[in-house]
Amino acid sequence: MKIGVPAQDAGLQAAPSDIFGRSPYYVLVDSETMDAETVANPATGASGGAGVQASQWLIGQGVEAVVAANVGPNASSVLQAAGVKVYQLEGATVQAAVQALVAGRLSLLAGPTVASHTGTGGAGTGRRSRATDLAEEAATLRQRLSEVQEEIEKLEGTDE
Numbered sequence: 001m002k003i004g005v006p007a008q009d010a011g012l013q014a015a016p017s018d019i020f021g022r023s024p025y026y027v028l029v030d031s032e033t034m035d036a037e038t039v040a041n042p043a044t045g046a047s048g049g050a051g052v053q054a055s056q057w058l059i060g061q062g063v064e065a066v067v068a069a070n071v072g073p074n075a076s077s078v079l080q081a082a083g084v085k086v087y088q089l090e091g092a093t094v095q096a097a098v099q100a101l102v103a104g105r106l107s108l109l110a111g112p113t114v115a116s117h118t119g120t121g122g123a124g125t126g127r128r129s130r131a132t133d134l135a136e137e138a139a140t141l142r143q144r145l146s147e148v149q150e151e152i153e154k155l156e157g158t159d160e
Helices: 050-060 073-081 094-102 126-156
Strands: 002-007 025-030 036-040 065-068 085-088
Touching: 002 094, 025 094, 050 073, 065 094, 073 085
Parallel strands: 002 065, 065 085
Antiparallel strands: 002 025, 025 036
16 A cells, blocks of 8 residues: 655655645555555645645655644545545654554544645735634544544444
8 A cells, every 4th residue: 555644844754744735745555465655745834725736746656544643634534535545654754654553553534624725824814824724623523522522422323
């Protein structure tokens, strides 16, 4: 399986990036052979939509899974629509993250982990940024809470 990991630097020993769409690099790893290719993120300098552009680029590279610390709502939607699974990052290096995925230790993300424009530090969002970002994050968290509550009810066998 081809796995994409946003990274701070090149190679398997690179530290993963906390930012998805504007990550400096992506390390593309074949999970069977651990062969890795590092590519500078073509969306880093995008004036907007970096997460979407990065997602589309990764899809074009044949990535089947992404391991990331954070993924915004637009990037998450693009990846999910293409059938790319997104897993919550675990590990101090790209190699450790991929090994954790292969070992089945990573959680599959059902949606975004951060609000829109998080990776820009609010740059370019004007007056909209803080209040709208918080409202979007609250909506995302409410949705995730609802999903978790449904899963708990299924596991407990209740239909409250």
